[in-house]
Amino acid sequence: MTQPIRVLLAKVGLDGHDRGVKVVARTLRDAGMDVIYSGLHRTPEEVVTAAIQEDVDVLGVSLLSGVQLTVFPKIFQLLASKGADDMIVVAGGVMPDEDVVEIKRMGVREVLLQDTPPDEIVQTLTRLVAERGER
Amino acid sequence: MNETITARPISQKTIGELRAEERDWEANEVAQFLHKQAERRSDFFTLGDIPVKRTYTAADLADTPVEDIGLPGRYPFTRGPYPTMYRSRTWTMRQIAGFGTGEDTNKRFKYLIAQGQTGISTDFDMPTLMGYDSDHPMSEGEVGREGVAIDTLADMEALFDGIDLEKISVSMTINPSAWILLAMYIVLAEKRGYDLNKLSGTIQADILKEYMAQKEYVFPIAPSVRIVRDCITYCARNLKRYNPINISGYHISEAGSSPLHEAAFTLANLIVYVEEVLKTGMQVDEFAPRLAFFFVCQADFFEEIAKFRALRRCYAKIMKERFGAQNPESMRLRFHCQTAAASLTKPQYMVNVVRTAMQALAAALGGTQSLHTNGYDEAFAIPTEDAMRMALRTQQVIAEETNVTQVVDPLGGSYYVESLTTEYEKRIFDILEEVEERGGTLKLIQEGWFQRHIADFAYETALRKQSGEKPVIGVNCFVDDTPDPVIHTHPYDQTTAARQIARTQRVRSERDPVKFDLLLQQLVETARDPSRNIMPITIELVRAGATMGDIIETLKGVWGTYRETPVF
Numbered sequence: 140m141t142q143p144i145r146v147l148l149a150k151v152g153l154d155g156h157d158r159g160v161k162v163v164a165r166t167l168r169d170a171g172m173d174v175i176y177s178g179l180h181r182t183p184e185e186v187v188t189a190a191i192q193e194d195v196d197v198l199g200v201s202l203l204s205g206v207q208l209t210v211f212p213k214i215f216q217l218l219a220s221k222g223a224d225d226m227i228v229v230a231g232g233v234m235p236d237e238d239v240v241e242i243k244r245m246g247v248r249e250v251l252l253q254d255t256p257p258d259e260i261v262q263t264l265t266r267l268v269a270e271r272g273e274r
Numbered sequence: 275m276n277e278t279i280t281a282r283p284i285s286q287k288t289i290g291e292l293r294a295e296e297r298d299w300e301a302n303e304v305a306q307f308l309h310k311q312a313e314r315r316s317d318f319f320t321l322g323d324i325p326v327k328r329t330y331t332a333a334d335l336a337d338t339p340v341e342d343i344g345l346p347g348r349y350p351f352t353r354g355p356y357p358t359m360y361r362s363r364t365w366t367m368r369q370i371a372g373f374g375t376g377e378d379t380n381k382r383f384k385y386l387i388a389q390g391q392t393g394i395s396t397d398f399d400m401p402t403l404m405g406y407d408s409d410h411p412m413s414e415g416e417v418g419r420e421g422v423a424i425d426t427l428a429d430m431e432a433l434f435d436g437i438d439l440e441k442i443s444v445s446m447t448i449n450p451s452a453w454i455l456l457a458m459y460i461v462l463a464e465k466r467g468y469d470l471n472k473l474s475g476t477i478q479a480d481i482l483k484e485y486m487a488q489k490e491y492v493f494p495i496a497p498s499v500r501i502v503r504d505c506i507t508y509c510a511r512n513l514k515r516y517n518p519i520n521i522s523g524y525h526i527s528e529a530g531s532s533p534l535h536e537a538a539f540t541l542a543n544l545i546v547y548v549e550e551v552l553k554t555g556m557q558v559d560e561f562a563p564r565l566a567f568f569f570v571c572q573a574d575f576f577e578e579i580a581k582f583r584a585l586r587r588c589y590a591k592i593m594k595e596r597f598g599a600q601n602p603e604s605m606r607l608r609f610h611c612q613t614a615a616a617s618l619t620k621p622q623y624m625v626n627v628v629r630t631a632m633q634a635l636a637a638a639l640g641g642t643q644s645l646h647t648n649g650y651d652e653a654f655a656i657p658t659e660d661a662m663r664m665a666l667r668t669q670q671v672i673a674e675e676t677n678v679t680q681v682v683d684p685l686g687g688s689y690y691v692e693s694l695t696t697e698y699e700k701r702i703f704d705i706l707e708e709v710e711e712r713g714g715t716l717k718l719i720q721e722g723w724f725q726r727h728i729a730d731f732a733y734e735t736a737l738r739k740q741s742g743e744k745p746v747i748g749v750n751c752f753v754d755d756t757p758d759p760v761i762h763t764h765p766y767d768q769t770t771a772a773r774q775i776a777r778t779q780r781v782r783s784e785r786d787p788v789k790f791d792l793l794l795q796q797l798v799e800t801a802r803d804p805s806r807n808i809m810p811i812t813i814e815l816v817r818a819g820a821t822m823g824d825i826i827e828t829l830k831g832v833w834g835t836y837r838e839t840p841v842f
Binding site for chain 2: 164180182210234254258
């Protein structure tokens with residue numbers, strides 16, 4: 140019996156849009172994953188620290204405030220400085236296409252924007268964890 | 275209950291005869307048709323899950339007293355708050371705008387006014403909404419990004435430069451820090467020599483829906499509600515034409531709720547605010563005429579129209595029967611409306627223009643006083659000038675070319691719309707009763723009761739989109755793999771934060787530190803005494819060069835902050 144996939148879903152910055160992140164949290168929980176939700180208004184430091192302490196497989200960051208190009212460099216820098224480069228980071232929310240390309244270049248593995256079907260989110264995370272293999 | 279139709283033009287037949295005829299029709303014409311071809315589904319529901327019949331007849335109005343339908347501009351205002359509605363003046367076309375610094379947004383305001391917009395609506399950046407100055411660490415990357423950055427009176431002066439505030443109404447979408455912006459607006463008006471009683475506009479300042487849905491809050495609930503109370507009483511005495519609150523269902527809906535919950539939860543919040551103001555000794559008719567509302571217009575055309583009509587009727591009854599209002603102006607619900615951002619899609623984004631037009635038409639038929647139509651680029655970023663012009667033109671087509679403005683409440687008397695209006699009224703009052711039975715709105719916010727209802731419907735909606743039960747063109751049906759034309763989204767000016775912070779720091783360096791410290795001390799004393807009104811000292815502070823962050827951070831020391839326990 141394999142361990143359930145552990146996921147931290149996080150809201151970073153001042154953004155209060157939490158409809159999507161809560162739908163994702165429920166979707167992943169219903170799919171049998173261990174889901175932790177950070178709640179609102181977290182800093183990159185808080186989120187990365189929690190992800191490492193909770194030993195999650197996936198860190199999902201939801202952003203609808205347009206700050207993706209500020210937040211993700213910080214998150215990857217913090218993950219690297221704490222030796223957690225193997226953390227799978229995914230993003231969700233609303234953002235322009237060119238920003239999707241840019242944050243993927245930084246290391247975000249998948250960007251699941253609005254209207255992504257719940258099953259596809261489950262499949263994507265399952266695939267990413269399988270591709271990473273055992274830790 | 276009426277067993278005969280009293281509205282003579284509809285029918286002289288008794289309800290029983292009408293129902294018998296409907297049964298006969300079901301048994302014959304309908305049955306024969308169904309035998310040849312089944313209906314697309316076994317049951318039909320509104321977007322908000324209310325079952326709907328195949329068709330409606332006069333018998334479906336049996337539970338609706340004719341006086342509840344009534345006439346426009348007369349209690350219970352089901353058919354509209356004013357007797358002549360758009361025959362006198364069409365709704366205010368109020369496209370929201372906000373990005374960069376005050377100067378940047380000022381240019382967009384002037385552009386929209388030049389394009390025929392008739393009201394101003396201001397969107398603030400996240401730091402302003404949450405009460406942080408632009409140079410606070412939490413503001414990094416967010417200054418002027420999703421709205422305009424306002425830290426000080428100087429920013430407000432730049433924002434409204436060259437715009438006559440006695441001539442155009444200004445709406446400000448801001449909540450936990452709303453009273454500070456109201457104070458800046460008042461000082462700006464005084465400096466320009468305006469008569470405060472001529473200023474018309476609205477400040478959102480609806481904190482309860484923040485805890486429920488939009489999640490922009492700073493302080494715990496009690497002091498936050500007190501600030502709202504202070505805005506209402508201050509404006510009632512000093513700004514006679516100004517709406518000190520915009521009690522909002524919009525964000526409840528956008529956070530995922532059903533239209534019914536949007537309507538009912540908004541009125542639950544109304545009741546709290548009215549009760550808080552009444553506790554100060556102010557009479558209901560002294561402030562209720564300036565209470566204003568803000569609702570979404572979703573995709574289910576007739577349901578939305580029925581929702582608006584039911585809201586007006588419920589409000590009238592609550593204000594008259596529960597709060598004893600005597601002035602009809604205290605009983606007529608006026609609202610701003612925005613089309614549903616969450617209904618818009620990234621794939622085939624120009625289809626958003628059509629969606630928005632349908633929703634805007636429903637808003638007009640529902641009798642809105644003011645309207646924002648969303649841009650086709652809503653699912654990408656904040657809107658470009660081009661997207662806003664198209665959105666404004668959509669309103670102008672409805673207002674100028676369709677003639678729907680010629681007759682007040684043209685759907686009044688529709689068996690379906692009247693029946694659904696009454697259904698909504700009943701269900702709204704049932705929810706309000708449940709809220710009271712469970713211990714009241716404030717208790718239920720703390721328990722996450724509203725939040726859970728909102729999250730449940732949001733989840734249900736996501737599943738229905740996935741299954742295709744809720745069709746979304748371009749997303750789960752009529753998908754087209756041809757790439758959409760390249761969209762040019764609103765660019766973020768990287769110099770914004772530096773320009774903004776420079777002005778904030780200049781204001782700080784130029785103020786009288788002794789006077790400023792004294793005023794901050796008075797602010798703390800005022801905050802500690804809940805019987806006092808916080809507006810006058812806030813006005814003094816912003817006049818003396820206080821930043822929003824100065825005021826908010828000081829009050830955090832008195833009141834603490836709020837953090838929610840999320841439910842999902």
